[in-house]
Amino acid sequence: MSDFDFDVVVRSLPYLWKGMQYTLTLTLVAMSGGIVLGTLLAMARLSSIRPLALAAAGYVNLLRSIPLILVIFWFYFLVPLIAQWASGSPTPVAIGPDRSAFITFTIFEAAYYAEIIRAGIQSIPRGQVAAAYALGLNYGQAMRHVILPQAFRNMLPVLLTQTIILFQDTSLVYVLSVTDFLGAASKVAQRDSRLVEMYVFAALVYFTVSYALSLLVRRLQSRYAV
Amino acid sequence: MNYNWNWNIFWEPVAAGEGVYWEWLVSGLGWTVATSLLAWVIALTLGALVGVVRTTPMRWLVRLGNAYVELFRNIPLLVQMFLWFFVLPEFLPQPAQVFLKQDLPFPEFWTAVVALGFFTSARVAEQVRAGINSLPRGQWMAGRALGLTLPQTYRHVLLPMAFRIIVPPLTSEFMNIFKNSSVALTIGLLELTAQARAMNEYTFQGFETFTAATVLYVAVAFAVNRLMAFVERRSHVPGYIAGGAK
Numbered sequence: 001m002s003d004f005d006f007d008v009v010v011r012s013l014p015y016l017w018k019g020m021q022y023t024l025t026l027t028l029v030a031m032s033g034g035i036v037l038g039t040l041l042a043m044a045r046l047s048s049i050r051p052l053a054l055a056a057a058g059y060v061n062l063l064r065s066i067p068l069i070l071v072i073f074w075f076y077f078l079v080p081l082i083a084q085w086a087s088g089s090p091t092p093v094a095i096g097p098d099r100s101a102f103i104t105f106t107i108f109e110a111a112y113y114a115e116i117i118r119a120g121i122q123s124i125p126r127g128q129v130a131a132a133y134a135l136g137l138n139y140g141q142a143m144r145h146v147i148l149p150q151a152f153r154n155m156l157p158v159l160l161t162q163t164i165i166l167f168q169d170t171s172l173v174y175v176l177s178v179t180d181f182l183g184a185a186s187k188v189a190q191r192d193s194r195l196v197e198m199y200v201f202a203a204l205v206y207f208t209v210s211y212a213l214s215l216l217v218r219r220l221q222s223r224y225a226v
Numbered sequence: 227m228n229y230n231w232n233w234n235i236f237w238e239p240v241a242a243g244e245g246v247y248w249e250w251l252v253s254g255l256g257w258t259v260a261t262s263l264l265a266w267v268i269a270l271t272l273g274a275l276v277g278v279v280r281t282t283p284m285r286w287l288v289r290l291g292n293a294y295v296e297l298f299r300n301i302p303l304l305v306q307m308f309l310w311f312f313v314l315p316e317f318l319p320q321p322a323q324v325f326l327k328q329d330l331p332f333p334e335f336w337t338a339v340v341a342l343g344f345f346t347s348a349r350v351a352e353q354v355r356a357g358i359n360s361l362p363r364g365q366w367m368a369g370r371a372l373g374l375t376l377p378q379t380y381r382h383v384l385l386p387m388a389f390r391i392i393v394p395p396l397t398s399e400f401m402n403i404f405k406n407s408s409v410a411l412t413i414g415l416l417e418l419t420a421q422a423r424a425m426n427e428y429t430f431q432g433f434e435t436f437t438a439a440t441v442l443y444v445a446v447a448f449a450v451n452r453l454m455a456f457v458e459r460r461s462h463v464p465g466y467i468a469g470g471a472k
Contacts, residue, residue: 024409063400067408068439072418072462074440075433081229092412174412195312203309210300214383 005194011203012188019184020205022098026105027167033106034166035159036090038113043143045118056114063111069175075104076176088118097176109166116162120155121147157221167207181205235431236438246280247425248438254421255442260279261338261417262404268343269403273350274389278380280351281358283296286330291351298444310341311413338410338417345405353395357388397454404446 009016020173044056063071079100080139095103124147132142171182179187182202189198234465238249280291298306311334328334361384369379411420422439426432 040250062444064441065405066443067419068438069408069411070422070439070443072424073419073423074432077426077436100386160259161332164300167301171302182302187310195308196316199305199308199313203305206302206305207297207300211296211387214300215294 002071004183004197006201006225007196008188008192008194010182013196015188016181016184018055019179022179023167023170023181024102026170026173027163028110030105030166030170031163034109034113036108037063037110037116038117039148041114042117042121045114046121050194060111062112068169069110071108072101072172073174074105075107076100079103085194091151097173098178099177101170101176105166105170112162113159116155116158117151119204120123120158122149123154153224155178157217160213160220164210164217168210169215171206201206229433229434230238230431231435232431235429235434238429241428243250245428250421250425250440251418251435251438254416254418254439255446257335257415257417258404258407258419261335261342261407261410261415264339265342265346265407266400266403268340269346269399271343271348271351273355274385276347276351277354277358278385280355280374281384291355295348298345299352303345303406304411304412306345307338307341334410334414337413338407338415342403342407342410345406346399349399349402350396353392353399354388356395357392358384360391361387372373385464387463390463393454393458393461397451397458400454401447401450403444424457 024165041056041060044052045060047053047056076097079095080092083089083095084091087093128146128150131143132146137145170180173180174182177183185198185202190196236251237246238449239246240250276291276294279287282288302310315323318326326333365383365387366379370376374382378427407417408419410417411423415423418439422435424436429435
C-alpha cells in the first residue's frame with residue numbers, strides 16, 4: 001500500500017472536473033434530446049399509420065439489439081459523411097469525436113427512452129383517450145393535455161433510472177479518446193503511471209453520483225406515485 | 227456523398243497480414259460468444275445466490291446482498307473492467323500477480339469474463355429477488371409448516387416457481403450480456419466490435435464493415451431470443467402466467 005500516491009488525485013482535480021463537466025453536459029443533452037426524440041418515436045410506434053409504426057419499431061429494435069460502442073463507431077464514421085452530404089461540401093466534414101458523441105448518445109438513448117415512454121402511454125386507460133376525443137380535442141391536444149402529463153408522471157422514476165444508466169454509459173466515449181471524466185482520469189493515470197489510484201477514484205465518484213441519484217429516484221417513487 | 231462501395235471487401239486479403247477480412251469478423255464473433263456465455267454462467271450462479279440471500283429472514287445477509295447489488299450496479303462496466311484488469315492484481319500476493327500478468331493465457335479474455343459475469347450477476351440477483359418476492363407469502367409459510375428447513379423451502383417450493391416466473395426478464399439480461407461484452411475491447415479483447423473497428427481502420431469501408439457487425443449482433447440477439455422463447459414455453463407454469471411465450 002505504501003507506494004500508492006493518492007495525492008495524484010488531488011493534484012489533477014481541476015483537470016478531472018473539466019472532464020466531469022463534459023460527462024454531465026453529455027448526460028443532460030442526451031437525456032433531453034433522447035426524451036424529446038423518444039416521445040416522438042413512441043407516438044410514431046403507437047400510431048395507427050402502419051408504415052410509420054413499423055419504421056419506428058424497426059428503428060427502436062435495431063438500436064436496442066446492437067452494442068452502444070458499435071453505435072459510437074457507426075456515428076463517428078457516418079456523421080462526417082452526412083454533414084458533407086447536407087452541406088454540399090466536397091470532402092467529409094470534420095466533426096470531431098467530442099461533438100459526434102453528443103449526436104450518438106442522443107440518437108441511441110432515444111430508442112431506450114422511447115420504449116419507456118411507450119409503456120407509459122400504454123399505461124393510461126383507453127377511456128382517457130376516448131374522453132379527450134369526446135370533448136372535441138384532436139390527437140395533438142389529447143396527447144399534450146391529457147395523455148402525456150399523466151404518462152410522464154407515471155414513468156418519472158423509470159426515466160430517471162434510465163438517465164443514471166446513461167450517466168454511466170457516457171464513460172464509453174473513452175473508445176473515441178474523448179476527455180470525459182473517465183477519459184481525464186485515464187489520461188492522468190497513464191501519464192503518471194498511477195492506474196490504481198485514478199481508477200479507484202473514478203469508480204468512487206461514479207458510484208457516489210449514481211447511488212445518490214438512485215436514492216433520490218426511490219424517494220420520488222414513493223412521493224409522486226399517482 | 228461520394229463513397230466507394232465495395233461489398234467484396236470481406237473476401238479480400240488482409241493488408242499486411244494473413245487471411246481475408248471476413249475471418250476477422252468471424253473470429254471476433256467467436257470471442258464475443260465465448261465471453262458472453264462464460265460470463266452468463268457466472269452471472270446466473272452468483273446472481274441466483276445473491277438474489278436468494280436477499281430474500282432470507284437473516285438481516286445481515288440481506289444487507290450484504292443489497293450492498294453487493296448496489297456496488298456492481300452503480301459503477302460503469304468500463305470502470306469495472308479497468309478495476310479487474312489494472313487495479314485488482316496490484317492488491318494480490320506476489321505469486322498471484324506473476325500468474326495473472328505473465329502465465330495466464332488470454333488475460334483480457336478471462337478478465338472480461340469475470341468482470342462481465344459479476345456486473346451481470348447484480349442484475350440477475352435483482353430479478354431473482356423480485357421473482358421470489360412476487361410469490362405469495364403463503365407458499366413460504368406452507369413450506370415451513372410442512373416441516374421443511376429454510377434451504378429445503380427454497381429448493382423445493384420457492385425457487386422452482388421463481389425461476390420460471392423470471393424467464394422473460396432473464397432473457398433481456400441474456401441479450402444484454404452479448405452487447406455488453408463489446409466493452410471488453412477497452413482492455414484489448416478482439417471481440418466483434420473491436421474487429422469491426424480494426425477492419426474499418428484498415429479498409430476505410432465503414433458502411434460494409436459496420437453493417438456486417440450489426441447484422442451479426444442482430445443475428446445473435448435473435449438466436450438468444452428464440453432460445454429463451456423455447457425455454458419460456460417449456461418452463462411455463464400452467465395457469466400461472468396468462469399467454470406465456472410468444
